[in-house]
Amino acid sequence: MSYFVVNDKCNGCLSCVENCPASALSYRDANGKRTILHNMARCVRCANCWRVCPQGAIEFQHFLENQWDEVIELDLVYCSVCGEPLYTSRQEDTLFGNTGRALEHLCPKHKTADFAARQALSLKKQRGIREIPYDRR
Amino acid sequence: MIVAELKPLDEIVETISQFKKVFVVACGGCVSICLTGGARNADALARDLSHPRHYRSLPPVFETTTIQRQCEKDFVKAFLTIPSDADAILSLACGAGVQTVAEVVGALPVIPALNTSFLGSLDAPGIWREKCQGCGNCLLAYTGGICPVSRCAKRLLNGPCGGSKNGKCEIGDDTDCAWHLIIDRLKALGRLDEYEKLFPLKDWSSDRGKGPRVLGFDKTRT
Numbered sequence: 319m320s321y322f323v324v325n326d327k328c329n330g331c332l333s334c335v336e337n338c339p340a341s342a343l344s345y346r347d348a349n350g351k352r353t354i355l356h357n358m359a360r361c362v363r364c365a366n367c368w369r370v371c372p373q374g375a376i377e378f379q380h381f382l383e384n385q386w387d388e389v390i391e392l393d394l395v396y397c398s399v400c401g402e403p404l405y406t407s408r409q410e411d412t413l414f415g416n417t418g419r420a421l422e423h424l425c426p427k428h429k430t431a432d433f434a435a436r437q438a439l440s441l442k443k444q445r446g447i448r449e450i451p452y453d454r455r
Numbered sequence: 456m457i458v459a460e461l462k463p464l465d466e467i468v469e470t471i472s473q474f475k476k477v478f479v480v481a482c483g484g485c486v487s488i489c490l491t492g493g494a495r496n497a498d499a500l501a502r503d504l505s506h507p508r509h510y511r512s513l514p515p516v517f518e519t520t521t522i523q524r525q526c527e528k529d530f531v532k533a534f535l536t537i538p539s540d541a542d543a544i545l546s547l548a549c550g551a552g553v554q555t556v557a558e559v560v561g562a563l564p565v566i567p568a569l570n571t572s573f574l575g576s577l578d579a580p581g582i583w584r585e586k587c588q589g590c591g592n593c594l595l596a597y598t599g600g601i602c603p604v605s606r607c608a609k610r611l612l613n614g615p616c617g618g619s620k621n622g623k624c625e626i627g628d629d630t631d632c633a634w635h636l637i638i639d640r641l642k643a644l645g646r647l648d649e650y651e652k653l654f655p656l657k658d659w660s661s662d663r664g665k666g667p668r669v670l671g672f673d674k675t676r677t
Contacts, residue, residue: 340483360521364488367466369580418574 319398321381322356328375330354334367343367456576457549458583459492459569461500467545468509470566477504479568480535481521482548483660485600492547492569494521498548500568525552531559545578565621585662591661591668595675597649604635604657608625618658 322343335343337443342360346353356419368378392406402425424432471477479497482574487490501517514595516621522535537544543564546553549571555564556637573585594612603608608626611634618625619632622639641647661668 339490341494341498351498360494362482362483362487362493363522366580367487367488414576 320356321358321384322361323377323380324375325377326375327373328354328371329373331372333370333372334376337366337370339364339366389425395423396426398423399428400425456488456583457488457551457571457576458489458573458575458585459549459571461491461496462570464503464509464570467500467504467566467568469503470544471515471545472510474515475493476538476541477517477543477545478537478541479517479519479545480525480547481519482546482552483521483523484548484551484552486547487521488550489577490581493562494519497547500545525549526555528555528559530566531555535559537563555612574592588662590659592656592658595656597652597654598637599644599646599649601637603632603633603637605619605629606620606636614650618662 331427332345332354335345335354340360340362342357342362343436345359346355363381365378365381368376392408394403395405395407395410396403404423404425413421422429422432459677479501481494481497482492483494487494487496490496497519505514505517507514518538518541519533522531524530525546539559541563543566544560545566545568546556546558547568548556549569550567551571552578553565553567562575573583573587574587574589575583578584586603587602590604594604603612608630609616609626615634615638616625619635622632622635624630624632638647638650641650
Protein backbone atom coordinates (compact mmCIF):
# COMPACT_ATOMS: atom_id res chain seq x y z
CA MET A 319 0.00 0.00 0.00
CA SER A 320 1.32 3.44 -0.89
CA TYR A 321 0.91 6.19 1.65
CA PHE A 322 2.45 8.80 -0.59
CA VAL A 323 -0.28 9.66 -3.06
CA VAL A 324 -0.19 12.38 -5.71
CA ASN A 325 -3.13 13.43 -7.84
CA ASP A 326 -3.29 14.30 -11.53
CA LYS A 327 -1.99 17.82 -10.88
CA CYS A 328 1.59 16.51 -10.42
CA ASN A 329 3.74 17.76 -13.29
CA GLY A 330 6.99 16.12 -12.15
CA CYS A 331 8.74 19.42 -11.27
CA LEU A 332 10.69 17.63 -8.45
CA SER A 333 10.23 20.41 -5.89
CA CYS A 334 9.12 17.71 -3.41
CA VAL A 335 12.20 15.63 -4.15
CA GLU A 336 14.52 18.62 -3.78
CA ASN A 337 12.96 19.75 -0.51
CA CYS A 338 12.57 16.48 1.36
CA PRO A 339 14.77 16.81 4.48
CA ALA A 340 14.83 13.03 5.01
CA SER A 341 15.87 12.15 1.43
CA ALA A 342 12.76 9.98 1.29
CA LEU A 343 11.80 11.14 -2.20
CA SER A 344 13.66 10.44 -5.40
CA TYR A 345 12.97 10.03 -9.09
CA ARG A 346 13.94 7.93 -12.07
CA ASP A 347 14.06 9.09 -15.68
CA ALA A 348 13.99 6.07 -17.95
CA ASN A 349 12.37 4.96 -21.21
CA GLY A 350 10.87 8.36 -21.83
CA LYS A 351 9.14 8.42 -18.43
CA ARG A 352 9.81 10.23 -15.13
CA THR A 353 8.87 8.20 -12.07
CA ILE A 354 8.67 9.81 -8.63
CA LEU A 355 9.86 7.42 -5.90
CA HIS A 356 8.99 7.44 -2.20
CA ASN A 357 10.67 5.49 0.61
CA MET A 358 8.37 5.03 3.60
CA ALA A 359 11.21 3.84 5.86
CA ARG A 360 13.04 7.13 5.41
CA CYS A 361 9.96 9.37 5.48
CA VAL A 362 9.51 11.38 8.69
CA ARG A 363 6.06 12.65 7.65
CA CYS A 364 7.09 16.28 8.10
CA ALA A 365 4.77 17.31 5.26
CA ASN A 366 7.42 19.51 3.70
CA CYS A 367 6.64 17.97 0.29
CA TRP A 368 2.98 18.87 0.68
CA ARG A 369 3.97 22.36 1.84
CA VAL A 370 6.25 23.16 -1.06
CA CYS A 371 4.38 21.48 -3.92
CA PRO A 372 3.43 24.36 -6.25
CA GLN A 373 0.73 22.25 -7.89
CA GLY A 374 -1.06 21.14 -4.71
CA ALA A 375 -0.63 17.61 -6.00
CA ILE A 376 0.35 15.80 -2.82
CA GLU A 377 -2.57 14.22 -1.01
CA PHE A 378 -1.01 14.14 2.42
CA GLN A 379 -4.24 13.00 4.08
CA HIS A 380 -3.30 9.43 3.12
CA PHE A 381 -0.50 9.64 5.67
CA LEU A 382 -2.94 10.76 8.33
CA GLU A 383 -6.03 8.66 7.72
CA ASN A 384 -5.19 5.34 6.23
CA GLN A 385 -6.37 1.78 6.52
CA TRP A 386 -5.02 -0.97 8.72
CA ASP A 387 -2.50 -3.25 7.10
CA GLU A 388 -2.84 -6.90 8.05
CA VAL A 389 0.47 -7.89 9.60
CA ILE A 390 0.05 -11.57 10.53
CA GLU A 391 -2.80 -14.05 11.08
CA LEU A 392 -2.54 -16.57 13.96
CA ASP A 393 -4.83 -19.28 15.35
CA LEU A 394 -6.77 -18.38 18.50
CA VAL A 395 -7.51 -20.35 21.67
CA TYR A 396 -10.94 -19.77 23.25
CA CYS A 397 -12.32 -20.16 26.77
CA SER A 398 -13.77 -23.66 26.98
CA VAL A 399 -16.76 -22.39 28.97
CA CYS A 400 -17.84 -19.09 27.41
CA GLY A 401 -15.89 -19.03 24.15
CA GLU A 402 -14.09 -15.76 24.81
CA PRO A 403 -10.85 -15.43 22.79
CA LEU A 404 -7.91 -15.92 25.16
CA TYR A 405 -4.56 -16.01 23.35
CA THR A 406 -3.00 -17.46 20.25
CA SER A 407 -2.02 -21.09 20.03
CA ARG A 408 1.54 -19.99 19.32
CA GLN A 409 1.58 -17.93 22.53
CA GLU A 410 0.33 -21.01 24.35
CA ASP A 411 3.20 -23.02 22.86
CA THR A 412 5.69 -20.37 24.02
CA LEU A 413 4.27 -20.39 27.55
CA PHE A 414 4.32 -24.17 27.61
CA GLY A 415 7.92 -24.14 26.39
CA ASN A 416 8.91 -21.69 29.14
CA THR A 417 6.96 -23.15 32.05
CA GLY A 418 6.45 -26.79 31.06
CA ARG A 419 2.86 -26.52 32.29
CA ALA A 420 -0.17 -26.94 30.07
CA LEU A 421 -2.63 -24.05 30.26
CA GLU A 422 -6.28 -24.50 31.02
CA HIS A 423 -8.43 -22.87 28.37
CA LEU A 424 -10.32 -20.65 30.75
CA CYS A 425 -10.94 -16.90 30.75
CA PRO A 426 -10.11 -14.97 33.99
CA LYS A 427 -13.77 -15.10 35.07
CA HIS A 428 -14.16 -18.83 34.64
CA LYS A 429 -10.71 -19.50 35.96
CA THR A 430 -11.77 -17.79 39.20
CA ALA A 431 -15.04 -19.69 39.25
CA ASP A 432 -13.24 -22.96 38.58
CA PHE A 433 -10.66 -22.21 41.24
CA ALA A 434 -13.35 -21.35 43.79
CA ALA A 435 -15.27 -24.57 43.00
CA ARG A 436 -12.16 -26.68 43.34
CA GLN A 437 -11.19 -24.99 46.57
CA ALA A 438 -14.68 -25.58 47.96
CA LEU A 439 -14.46 -29.24 46.97
CA SER A 440 -11.06 -29.73 48.61
CA LEU A 441 -12.35 -28.03 51.78
CA LYS A 442 -15.32 -30.41 51.83
CA LYS A 443 -12.99 -33.35 51.40
CA GLN A 444 -10.82 -32.12 54.24
CA ARG A 445 -13.83 -31.92 56.51
CA GLY A 446 -15.08 -35.30 55.36
CA ILE A 447 -18.23 -33.97 53.76
CA ARG A 448 -19.38 -36.22 51.01
CA GLU A 449 -20.77 -34.72 47.90
CA ILE A 450 -24.32 -35.94 47.48
CA PRO A 451 -25.44 -36.12 43.87
CA TYR A 452 -28.51 -34.01 43.09
CA ASP A 453 -30.80 -36.93 42.21
CA ARG A 454 -30.26 -38.62 45.62
CA ARG A 455 -30.94 -35.56 47.75
CA MET B 456 8.82 19.95 18.58
CA ILE B 457 12.50 20.42 19.39
CA VAL B 458 14.01 23.05 17.13
CA ALA B 459 17.74 23.25 16.50
CA GLU B 460 20.09 25.14 14.23
CA LEU B 461 23.38 24.20 12.62
CA LYS B 462 26.49 25.32 14.44
CA PRO B 463 28.83 27.67 12.55
CA LEU B 464 30.94 25.60 10.15
CA ASP B 465 34.22 26.88 11.64
CA GLU B 466 33.22 25.63 15.07
CA ILE B 467 32.45 22.15 13.72
CA VAL B 468 35.69 22.11 11.72
CA GLU B 469 37.68 22.98 14.84
CA THR B 470 36.18 20.03 16.73
CA ILE B 471 36.68 17.43 13.97
CA SER B 472 39.95 18.47 12.28
CA GLN B 473 42.04 16.06 14.40
CA PHE B 474 40.15 12.97 13.19
CA LYS B 475 40.74 10.84 10.08
CA LYS B 476 37.25 9.43 9.68
CA VAL B 477 34.10 11.06 10.95
CA PHE B 478 30.80 9.23 11.05
CA VAL B 479 27.98 11.73 10.54
CA VAL B 480 24.73 10.58 12.16
CA ALA B 481 21.51 12.35 11.19
CA CYS B 482 18.33 12.08 13.23
CA GLY B 483 14.99 11.27 11.63
CA GLY B 484 13.01 13.02 14.36
CA CYS B 485 12.31 16.66 15.25
CA VAL B 486 15.52 18.06 13.79
CA SER B 487 14.74 16.44 10.46
CA ILE B 488 11.40 18.19 10.42
CA CYS B 489 12.95 21.56 11.30
CA LEU B 490 15.31 21.11 8.34
CA THR B 491 18.58 21.04 10.27
CA GLY B 492 19.45 17.47 11.28
CA GLY B 493 17.93 15.12 8.71
CA ALA B 494 19.54 12.85 6.12
CA ARG B 495 19.70 15.63 3.59
CA ASN B 496 21.42 17.99 6.03
CA ALA B 497 23.90 15.29 6.99
CA ASP B 498 24.89 14.76 3.36
CA ALA B 499 25.17 18.49 2.76
CA LEU B 500 27.21 19.00 5.93
CA ALA B 501 29.57 16.14 5.05
CA ARG B 502 30.02 17.66 1.60
CA ASP B 503 30.75 21.13 3.05
CA LEU B 504 33.12 19.78 5.68
CA SER B 505 35.04 17.71 3.11
CA HIS B 506 36.44 20.83 1.45
CA PRO B 507 40.23 21.00 1.95
CA ARG B 508 40.16 24.77 2.49
CA HIS B 509 39.01 24.20 6.08
CA TYR B 510 42.08 22.18 7.06
CA ARG B 511 45.85 22.58 7.30
CA SER B 512 46.40 18.90 6.48
CA LEU B 513 44.14 16.33 4.82
CA PRO B 514 40.41 16.69 5.57
CA PRO B 515 38.72 13.79 7.38
CA VAL B 516 36.77 11.20 5.43
CA PHE B 517 33.02 11.38 6.06
CA GLU B 518 30.37 8.69 6.06
CA THR B 519 26.74 9.47 6.79
CA THR B 520 23.78 7.56 8.14
CA THR B 521 20.39 8.37 9.61
CA ILE B 522 18.78 6.89 12.66
CA GLN B 523 15.09 7.47 13.22
CA ARG B 524 15.29 8.78 16.78
CA GLN B 525 18.67 9.38 18.34
CA CYS B 526 17.11 10.04 21.75
CA GLU B 527 16.13 6.40 22.41
CA LYS B 528 18.95 4.39 23.93
CA ASP B 529 17.78 0.86 23.16
CA PHE B 530 16.83 1.89 19.64
CA VAL B 531 20.26 3.46 18.99
CA LYS B 532 21.99 0.44 20.53
CA ALA B 533 20.11 -1.97 18.28
CA PHE B 534 20.19 -0.10 14.99
CA LEU B 535 23.20 2.22 14.85
CA THR B 536 26.04 0.43 13.09
CA ILE B 537 29.29 2.35 13.44
CA PRO B 538 32.02 1.74 10.86
CA SER B 539 35.04 0.09 12.48
CA ASP B 540 37.45 2.74 11.20
CA ALA B 541 35.46 5.73 12.49
CA ASP B 542 37.43 8.02 14.82
CA ALA B 543 34.54 10.22 15.90
CA ILE B 544 30.82 10.66 15.55
CA LEU B 545 29.31 13.94 14.43
CA SER B 546 25.72 13.93 15.60
CA LEU B 547 23.04 16.05 14.02
CA ALA B 548 20.55 15.43 16.82
CA CYS B 549 19.31 17.66 19.61
CA GLY B 550 21.25 17.64 22.89
CA ALA B 551 19.25 14.64 24.11
CA GLY B 552 20.17 12.66 21.01
CA VAL B 553 23.87 13.54 21.19
CA GLN B 554 24.02 12.43 24.83
CA THR B 555 22.18 9.19 24.06
CA VAL B 556 24.60 8.31 21.27
CA ALA B 557 27.57 9.21 23.49
CA GLU B 558 26.22 6.92 26.19
CA VAL B 559 25.76 4.05 23.75
CA VAL B 560 29.03 4.24 21.82
CA GLY B 561 31.20 4.73 24.89
CA ALA B 562 34.73 4.83 23.52
CA LEU B 563 34.27 7.19 20.55
CA PRO B 564 34.03 10.95 20.94
CA VAL B 565 30.59 12.26 19.99
CA ILE B 566 30.49 15.82 18.69
CA PRO B 567 27.34 17.90 18.28
CA ALA B 568 26.77 19.62 14.95
CA LEU B 569 23.66 21.46 16.08
CA ASN B 570 22.75 23.99 18.71
CA THR B 571 19.49 22.88 20.28
CA SER B 572 17.38 26.02 20.42
CA PHE B 573 13.89 25.58 21.83
CA LEU B 574 10.52 23.80 21.86
CA GLY B 575 8.54 25.48 19.17
CA SER B 576 6.12 25.24 16.33
CA LEU B 577 6.09 26.06 12.66
CA ASP B 578 4.64 29.53 12.11
CA ALA B 579 5.23 29.67 8.37
CA PRO B 580 7.27 27.41 6.07
CA GLY B 581 10.83 27.60 7.38
CA ILE B 582 9.98 29.71 10.43
CA TRP B 583 9.84 28.14 13.87
CA ARG B 584 8.87 30.10 16.95
CA GLU B 585 9.44 29.28 20.61
CA LYS B 586 6.16 28.25 22.22
CA CYS B 587 7.02 26.16 25.27
CA GLN B 588 9.71 26.06 27.94
CA GLY B 589 8.67 22.73 29.45
CA CYS B 590 8.10 24.43 32.81
CA GLY B 591 6.17 21.39 34.03
CA ASN B 592 3.08 23.32 35.09
CA CYS B 593 0.96 24.33 32.09
CA LEU B 594 -1.14 27.49 32.42
CA LEU B 595 -2.55 27.59 28.89
CA ALA B 596 -6.09 26.84 30.07
CA TYR B 597 -6.24 30.28 31.72
CA THR B 598 -4.32 32.34 29.17
CA GLY B 599 -6.28 31.75 26.00
CA GLY B 600 -3.84 29.13 24.77
CA ILE B 601 -0.90 31.58 24.69
CA CYS B 602 2.00 30.81 27.00
CA PRO B 603 3.27 33.73 29.10
CA VAL B 604 6.19 31.65 30.39
CA SER B 605 7.76 31.11 26.98
CA ARG B 606 6.45 34.08 25.04
CA CYS B 607 6.79 36.91 27.56
CA ALA B 608 10.41 38.05 27.85
CA LYS B 609 9.92 38.55 31.59
CA ARG B 610 7.82 35.37 32.11
CA LEU B 611 5.14 37.50 33.80
CA LEU B 612 2.04 35.64 34.96
CA ASN B 613 -0.31 38.47 35.90
CA GLY B 614 -0.59 40.81 32.97
CA PRO B 615 1.73 43.00 30.93
CA CYS B 616 4.67 44.88 32.43
CA GLY B 617 3.67 48.17 30.83
CA GLY B 618 6.66 48.40 28.55
CA SER B 619 4.95 47.20 25.39
CA LYS B 620 3.98 49.54 22.56
CA ASN B 621 1.39 48.80 19.87
CA GLY B 622 1.34 45.18 20.92
CA LYS B 623 5.11 44.78 20.62
CA CYS B 624 7.50 43.92 23.42
CA GLU B 625 10.03 46.48 24.61
CA ILE B 626 12.91 44.08 23.89
CA GLY B 627 12.40 44.90 20.20
CA ASP B 628 13.04 42.46 17.36
CA ASP B 629 9.37 42.80 16.43
CA THR B 630 8.50 40.42 19.26
CA ASP B 631 4.82 40.31 20.11
CA CYS B 632 3.82 41.21 23.67
CA ALA B 633 2.51 37.87 24.96
CA TRP B 634 0.07 39.58 27.33
CA HIS B 635 -1.27 41.75 24.51
CA LEU B 636 -1.96 38.55 22.57
CA ILE B 637 -3.49 36.88 25.63
CA ILE B 638 -5.87 39.78 26.35
CA ASP B 639 -6.92 40.00 22.69
CA ARG B 640 -7.56 36.28 22.62
CA LEU B 641 -9.51 36.23 25.90
CA LYS B 642 -11.57 39.18 24.64
CA ALA B 643 -12.36 37.30 21.43
CA LEU B 644 -13.34 34.23 23.45
CA GLY B 645 -15.54 36.32 25.78
CA ARG B 646 -13.50 35.07 28.72
CA LEU B 647 -11.88 38.24 30.03
CA ASP B 648 -12.88 37.15 33.54
CA GLU B 649 -9.92 34.73 33.31
CA TYR B 650 -7.66 37.78 33.08
CA GLU B 651 -8.96 39.07 36.40
CA LYS B 652 -7.79 35.93 38.20
CA LEU B 653 -4.57 36.35 40.11
CA PHE B 654 -1.95 33.67 39.68
CA PRO B 655 -0.11 32.82 42.87
CA LEU B 656 3.66 32.68 42.81
CA LYS B 657 4.60 29.96 40.36
CA ASP B 658 6.22 26.86 41.75
CA TRP B 659 9.36 26.65 39.66
CA SER B 660 10.40 23.34 41.20
CA SER B 661 8.61 21.62 38.32
CA ASP B 662 10.81 23.67 35.96
CA ARG B 663 14.55 23.37 36.54
CA GLY B 664 14.44 24.40 40.18
CA LYS B 665 14.83 20.84 41.41
CA GLY B 666 17.53 19.83 38.96
CA PRO B 667 17.23 17.41 36.04
CA ARG B 668 13.73 16.02 35.74
CA VAL B 669 12.76 12.37 35.29
CA LEU B 670 9.37 11.16 34.14
CA GLY B 671 8.10 7.61 34.16
CA PHE B 672 6.55 5.00 36.35
CA ASP B 673 9.77 3.66 37.78
CA LYS B 674 12.07 6.56 38.54
CA THR B 675 14.73 4.36 40.09
CA ARG B 676 15.34 2.48 36.85
CA THR B 677 18.03 3.80 34.54
